[in-house]
Amino acid sequence: MTVFPMNLQKKLSDTFKTTRLEISQKSKLLAVRALVESKLIVIDDIYDTPEHYFEGTKTIDKEIGYKSHSFLTVPLIHDQTGEAIGVLQLINKRTRDGFSPYTLEDRKQVMNLSSFATMVILHTYSYLQKLSKINNNLNLLNQDLHNQIDEEIRQNELKDRQLLQQSKMAAMGEMVDAIAHQWSQPLSVISTKVADLEITHQLDMIDNDYVDKFSDNLKHQIKHMTSTLGEFRSFFRPNKSSEAFLISKAIESTLFLVHDEFIKNEIKTEIKIIDEISLIGIENEFKHLILNVINNAKDAFNEHKTLNREIKFKLYNDNNYKVLEISDNAGGIPNHVIDDIFKANVTTKGEGKGTGIGLYMSQHIAQKHGGQLSVHNYNNGAVFCFKTEY
Amino acid sequence: MKLEDDYIHYYDMEIQENSSLEEMLESLLFYVRSITRSDAGTIYLKEANTLKFHIYQNDSVSDESAKKTF
Numbered sequence: 001m002t003v004f005p006m007n008l009q010k011k012l013s014d015t016f017k018t019t020r021l022e023i024s025q026k027s028k029l030l031a032v033r034a035l036v037e038s039k040l041i042v043i044d045d046i047y048d049t050p051e052h053y054f055e056g057t058k059t060i061d062k063e064i065g066y067k068s069h070s071f072l073t074v075p076l077i078h079d080q081t082g083e084a085i086g087v088l089q090l091i092n093k094r095t096r097d098g099f100s101p102y103t104l105e106d107r108k109q110v111m112n113l114s115s116f117a118t119m120v121i122l123h124t125y126s127y128l129q130k131l132s133k134i135n136n137n138l139n140l141l142n143q144d145l146h147n148q149i150d151e152e153i154r155q156n157e158l159k160d161r162q163l164l165q166q167s168k169m170a171a172m173g174e175m176v177d178a179i180a181h182q183w184s185q186p187l188s189v190i191s192t193k194v195a196d197l198e199i200t201h202q203l204d205m206i207d208n209d210y211v212d213k214f215s216d217n218l219k220h221q222i223k224h225m226t227s228t229l230g231e232f233r234s235f236f237r238p239n240k241s242s243e244a245f246l247i248s249k250a251i252e253s254t255l256f257l258v259h260d261e262f263i264k265n266e267i268k269t270e271i272k273i274i275d276e277i278s279l280i281g282i283e284n285e286f287k288h289l290i291l292n293v294i295n296n297a298k299d300a301f302n303e304h305k306t307l308n309r310e311i312k313f314k315l316y317n318d319n320n321y322k323v324l325e326i327s328d329n330a331g332g333i334p335n336h337v338i339d340d341i342f343k344a345n346v347t348t349k350g351e352g353k354g355t356g357i358g359l360y361m362s363q364h365i366a367q368k369h370g371g372q373l374s375v376h377n378y379n380n381g382a383v384f385c386f387k388t389e390y
Numbered sequence: 391m392k393l394e395d396d397y398i399h400y401y402d403m404e405i406q407e408n409s410s411l412e413e414m415l416e417s418l419l420f421y422v423r424s425i426t427r428s429d430a431g432t433i434y435l436k437e438a439n440t441l442k443f444h445i446y447q448n449d450s451v452s453d454e455s456a457k458k459t460f
Contacts, residue, residue, distance in 0.1 A: 019443035021434065031434050031441055064451045068430065076435075086435035088419065090428035091448075099429065106426045113425065117418050121435070124414045 019056075028053045031087040034073040038084055040111060043071040044101035057091075068092060072102040074110050076118040085118055182228040182291070185261055186221040193217055220260065245283040247324050248273050251313050254290045258298075265298055267309040274316035277324065279388070281369040289362040289373070293326050293384045296359065300330035300382075322371075324386040332377035341375060415445050423447060 021032050030052045034041045046054040046068055057068050072090040077083065092099040093106065197214060200206050248271065255262070255269055262269065279286065294311055301309045306329065314325040333341060342363040359373075366373040371388030415433050423431045430448040434441040 020437070020440040021443075023436070023439050023441060031432075035434075035436070035441060060446075064448070066430070066448060066451055072426065072428070084436065086433060086444075087441060088422060089432045089434075090423060090426050091430035091432070092428060092450075094427045094429050102426070109425055110422065113422055117422065120414065120418060121411075124411055128411060 029056070030054065030071060030073050031089060034075045035084050035087050038075050038077060038082075040072070040074045040107055040114075042073075042102050042107065045069045046071060069099050070101045072106060072110060074114045076114055076121065078118050078122065079115050085121060088114065088117060179228060181295075183225055185258075185295070186225050189221050189260070189264075190218060193221075217260065242281050243283075244278050244280050245286070247277045247279060247286070247315055250283050250286050251290055254287045254294070258291070258294065261298070265301060265309065267298060267301060267311060269294075269311050269313070271313045272315070274314065275322075277315050277317070277322045279322075279369050285365045286369060289365040289386070290326070292359060292362040294328075297326075297328040297330050297382070300328065304331045306330050320390050321387045322390065325383055326386075327378065327381055327383040329379070329381040331380060333375060333382050338375065338377070342373065412445065416447070419445055419447055 021027070021029050023032055023035060025036055027033065027036070028051070030041060030043065033052065043049050043052065046052075046057060054068075060066070061068055068091045070091070070093050072093075074088050074090075075084045076086040076088055078085060088110075090102070090106075090110070093102050094100075193214060197206075200210060251271055297311050300306075308329070310329050312325075312327050314323075314327070316323055316325075342359050363373045366386055369388065371386050374385045374387065376383055376385070415435075419431050419433050422428075429450055430446070432446045433444045435444055436442075
């Protein structure tokens, strides 16, 4: 078998791709004649034959530096239908010394091959058509799938948005609850003070000292409310940057906020620093954890009418943990709620008093600071424990 | 062995993987040329009222002259 350079054949083929011969009874082109007459035509030497036009071939010859002599042109005819689908042309039969005309044997062989070639071509055609049909169907299916996926994604996004909206609403509700919780104290102080002002005024006992004290107290309460509001706003804005702070400082500034309250409620506080503990996080948030715990203790004191009220803070390192203990002597937490105390909307207080959000938020804050808040009863009170690993 | 079988054998070996019409025609022409010891060959296929040129093969024309010409 002759090996021909495939690349060359491709290039040649591409160059001639645009050639189209018109099929007409009058055409004298060899390929067209073979098709129109449905017969095999053999030419011994095209440069020696006047009957057919070979201008095309001669032009190609010239361009590629070749000389076509002998031709065998066979129409490709379908066996059953008799339809001619094309023409196959063979050029220059090779011999040992050059080229020779095609022989009778060649005719027979090519005649045999032509119907087979026709079959192969038609088969490939229909195969390709089927393939393109399958491809089309696949494309349609793909499109369908794409649409379905798009729809699913759209639905999911909608669901996500709804969930996000819901959680935003829940968080907002929590914030409002928490602010209400934090504000109930200063508001009651203010209303008490206002009532006191009226009575003192009626008694005509308002002097400079009284006004100073009154305004200081009110300013203090308002400052507390403002800072609460600010801190809650920042609590729900997570982009506030974390930094290192000392728990003892957070305790001190929290106690400052409740100082008046605690004096009024006769609550003593004690801070025992065995080891200073520093945390990475947002100090304001951590203050809320403390505030929530001690406010709960205060409410419990009042509910139980406890004598010798005491809240103790203790900071120490225990094995691999940093620990903050906040203990009170307010009678402890009832067993039926102690397991649920950090869940949202669980409260030990009477109807309308607790919101059940304080400790839930405290736990949330503890976790944000890489720790865990736990509670147990000890002696005559509750011990809240914030524990974080080194 | 009949020629058709011979071609089918060749077709199986060489062409099976090629799905395009052109590849198939290339193999067909190459095969017929080798049977008849033809130096060159072409295939036209009927398309509407024309014969459309599809391929041209020529063993004598080297890569070099082809590059020069086209």
